[in-house]
Structure formats: C-alpha cells, structure tokens
Amino acid sequence: MSIRATGTAGDFPAVLFNWLRLIYSQQMHERTDEQLLAAFSQGEMTAFDVLYARYRAPLFNFLLHRSGQRREEVEEVFQETWLKVIRHAARFDHALAFRAWVYQIARNCLIDRWRHLASVASIHVSNDIALDGAGSNGLFHPERRAASDDIHARWHSALAQLPAVQREVLLLKLEGDLGLDELALVTGVPREAAKSRLRYATAKMRELLKELVDESA
Amino acid sequence: MNPHDDERDPDLETVQRAHARLPHEVPSVSVDAAIRAAAERELPRQRARRWRAWGTAAGAAACIALAVILLPKLLINVPAPAREMSETGLVVKVRSDDKPAPAADAVSRETRRQAAREAPAQLREEYTEGRGEPASPVAPALEAAPQARSPSRSTNDPRLVAARAALADADEATWREQILFLRARGDDALAAGLLEKFRERFDKPEKYSLDDLAADDTHE
Numbered sequence: 001m002s003i004r005a006t007g008t009a010g011d012f013p014a015v016l017f018n019w020l021r022l023i024y025s026q027q028m029h030e031r032t033d034e035q036l037l038a039a040f041s042q043g044e045m046t047a048f049d050v051l052y053a054r055y056r057a058p059l060f061n062f063l064l065h066r067s068g069q070r071r072e073e074v075e076e077v078f079q080e081t082w083l084k085v086i087r088h089a090a091r092f093d094h095a096l097a098f099r100a101w102v103y104q105i106a107r108n109c110l111i112d113r114w115r116h117l118a119s120v121a122s123i124h125v126s127n128d129i130a131l132d133g134a135g136s137n138g139l140f141h142p143e144r145r146a147a148s149d150d151i152h153a154r155w156h157s158a159l160a161q162l163p164a165v166q167r168e169v170l171l172l173k174l175e176g177d178l179g180l181d182e183l184a185l186v187t188g189v190p191r192e193a194a195k196s197r198l199r200y201a202t203a204k205m206r207e208l209l210k211e212l213v214d215e216s217a
Numbered sequence: 218m219n220p221h222d223d224e225r226d227p228d229l230e231t232v233q234r235a236h237a238r239l240p241h242e243v244p245s246v247s248v249d250a251a252i253r254a255a256a257e258r259e260l261p262r263q264r265a266r267r268w269r270a271w272g273t274a275a276g277a278a279a280c281i282a283l284a285v286i287l288l289p290k291l292l293i294n295v296p297a298p299a300r301e302m303s304e305t306g307l308v309v310k311v312r313s314d315d316k317p318a319p320a321a322d323a324v325s326r327e328t329r330r331q332a333a334r335e336a337p338a339q340l341r342e343e344y345t346e347g348r349g350e351p352a353s354p355v356a357p358a359l360e361a362a363p364q365a366r367s368p369s370r371s372t373n374d375p376r377l378v379a380a381r382a383a384l385a386d387a388d389e390a391t392w393r394e395q396i397l398f399l400r401a402r403g404d405d406a407l408a409a410g411l412l413e414k415f416r417e418r419f420d421k422p423e424k425y426s427l428d429d430l431a432a433d434d435t436h437e
Binding site for chain 1: 236243248
C-alpha cells in the first residue's frame with residue numbers, strides 16, 4: 001500500500017486522513033489472525049482483507065499441490081473454503097489457531113470434492129482412499145507443468161512419489177508452516193504420527209530432489 | 218520453522234529451501250473478487266450480530282441499574298410489624314397475614330393517632346385558657362352528683378350514673394365529645410367508665426379504646 005503522507009498546508013485534512021489510514025493499516029497488520037477474524041466477525045471488512053492477503057497464496061498452493069487437480073477445480077475448492085470461513089467466522093473457537101482451522105476446512109473441502117468426483121465416476125472413495133488415491137490411482141494427476149519449467153516438474157514428480165498421508169503433512173508444513181500439534185489436529189492423527197510422517201516425507205523428498213537441492217546449495 | 222517444533226530437522230530445512238525456489242501460484246482475480254464480495258455480503262449480518270450483542274449488554278446494564286435504584290425503595294416499604302403496640306404497651310392488634318398495609322392507609326392511621334395524642338391537650342387548653350367550658354350536659358350533672366370515695370369504673374359510681382343519665386338522649390358525637398372532655402379534665406376513671414357504656418350503646422368492639430375514640434373524633 002502506498003500512501004503519501006506529505007502535502008501542503010492546504011492539503012492538511014487529506015494529509016491527516018492519510019496518516020490516520022496509515023496508522024490504522026499498520027495497526028491492522030500487527031494483529032494476529034485470530035484478532036483479525038474476530039474483528040471481521042464484528043463487521044470490519046479491512047480485517048478480512050488483511051487476513052485473506054495473509055493466507056491467499058499459501059492456502060491456494062496447498063490445495064493446488066495437494067489435490068493435483070486442474071487449476072479451475074482448485075479455485076472452486078479454494079473459494080468454497082473461504083466461503084466457509086466467512087460463514088463460520090462468528091462461531092470460530094478462539095481456543096484454536098486460525099491457521100489450523102483454515103487448513104482443516106480446506107482439507108475437508110478437498111475430501112468432499114474428491115468424493116463428489118468419485119461419485120460422478122461411480123467409484124466409492126473412503127476418507128483414506130481419498131487421501132491415498134489422489135496422486136497414485138491415476139484418477140487425479142498433479143498438474144503437469146511445461147517442460148521448460150524444470151524445477152516445477154521435478155518438484156511435482158518427487159511429490160507425487162510420496163504416499164498421500166506424507167505428502168499432505170509435508171505440504172501443510174511447507175505451505176502453511178503448521179507446527180506438529182497443528183499438523184496432528186488438521187490431519188486427525190496423534191502428534192507422534194504426524195511427526196514421523198513429516199520426517200519420512202522430508203527424508204524421501206530430500207533424496208528425490210537431490211539434484212535440485214545441490215543446485216540450490 | 219514453527220517455534221513449537223523444538224527439534225531442528227536438516228532434511229526439512231533442505232526441502233524448505235528447494236520449495237522456496239518454486240514460483241508461487243495465486244488464485245485468479247475473479248476468485249479474489251468473488252470471495253471479497255461474499256465477505257461484504259456477510260458484513261450486515263456480522264454488524265447485526267454486533268448490535269445484538271451491544272443491545273443485550275446495554276439491556277443487562279439497564280436492568281442492573283434499575284434494580285440498584287429500585288431496591289432501596291422496595292426495601293423501605295417492607296411489611297409493617299405483625300404486632301401493633303398501643304401506647305400503653307399492650308398488644309392491640311395482631312395481623313393475620315404478612316401483607317404490607319397500604320402506604321396511604323398507614324399514613325392516614327398515623328396522622329389520626331398523632332391527632333388523637335394531641336386532642337386532650339388541645340381540649341385542656343380550651344378549658345383552661347379562660348374561654349370557659351363549652352356547653353356540656355355532663356358537667357352540671359357531675360357537679361350535682363355526690364363524689365365517690367375513690368375514682369372507679371364501677372357502674373354504681375354516682376358520678377358515672379349521673380353522666381350516663383345526662384347523655385341518655387345524646388348522639389354518638391356528643392358521647393365522644395363528653396368522654397374526651399372528661400379525659401381532658403383528667404377524670405380518666407370516669408372517661409373509661411363512660412367508654413364502656415359507649416361501646417355497648419354504639420356497638421363498638423371490645424378493643425375499642427380511648428385512643429380509637431379520639432382518632433374517630435378527629436377524623437370526623
């Protein structure tokens with residue numbers, strides 16, 4: 001946001017207004033996710049804008065990489081996730097972290113979408129199969145990148161080789177920066193299980209991305 | 218790294234570095250606009266919820282304030298004592314219920330009692346301030362009657378007999394006036410004797426006292 005806070009004496013009201021906006025905006029950016037959600041549920045639209053800006057890219061990338069579906073379908077799930085956040089903002093349990101909550105909603109929306117697609121294809125998909133099968137049974141392939149986008153291609157190729165549960169935990173960690181407790185909460189497994197999934201996933205990814213990692217080093 | 222994850226994982230750090238090299242995707246502008254529009258549509262409901270919350274809080278505060286203001290007033294109008302004591306200390310009335318007496322009635326009764334207490338003094342003043350005694354059918358009869366040995370309420374007291382005879386044809390107001398007249402003169406025994414006759418004649422209850430009589434007289 002670029003706000004000019006200087007001007008001539010004649011522009012004093014405008015300058016003052018801009019200063020106030022700047023202070024308000026800074027104060028808004030310093031708030032926690034939970035405070036922003038509470039402010040939105042009290043009717044502050046600016047709070048929602050700040051919150052949305054924080055999670056827009058990470059959440060979208062999580063869904064994109066996790067689902068392996070076409071971009072348009074991911075956008076639908078993304079939109080559905082935010083609609084649920086908006087609808088249930090007032091009922092948010094402040095004992096939880098907003099980050100864990102929003103990724104949990106996104107994950108549930110994704111599972112619902114898989115179930116829906118599977119029902120269209122007349123295939124029964126349980127929760128585990130939905131999670132497990134997204135990348136491995138050939139129904140839903142990760143989005144293929146152009147051949148020129150080598151890094152992307154290698155990354156997605158490596159990601160697709162991980163078991164679904166490990167892939168999910170890894171993406172939640174990389175995109176959402178969720179802690180172990182939050183990972184356990186979102187994926188619905190004990191903390192130690194989440195921890196071991198993450199460890200296996202990172203070890204395997206490091207092996208698969210050896211060349212890429214060496215290049216970046 | 219999340220601060221909760223105390224263990225440092227070199228593999229994770231390596232993968233995070235590789236991940237950081239990836240171009241990050243963002244949703245299309247139309248999706249952003251649709252989400253924002255949905256949030257804006259939700260705002261009136263959010264604001265209504267906020268006003269409801271404010272309204273509830275304000276209502277609760279008003280109720281508390283009202284209770285604080287009204288409670289002392291309610292406590293003042295507590296029910297009167299169940300027993301009412303006469304001036305002599307005797308129990309003259311026992312309430313059968315716990316209902317508080319109406320405030321207006323209580324005030325009226327108190328006013329009448331006060332007047333009754335002051336009435337004898339006023340009467341005494343009238344009789345001793347040189348204005349002469351008012352025409353009294355009892356006074357000449359008493360003067361003519363022989364004095365009893367001692368003041369008594371006996372029906373055989375010649376003064377009482379004379380006073381009753383003098384009031385034989387008098388109405389209730391005259392009776393009251395004469396009884397109070399005797400009381401004002403300090404002739405309490407005679408006044409009490411006449412009061413008994415007054416109760417019999419005008420169907421007054423047993424508990425009807427001189428105070429009640431004085432109160433009725435003032436009231437009329």
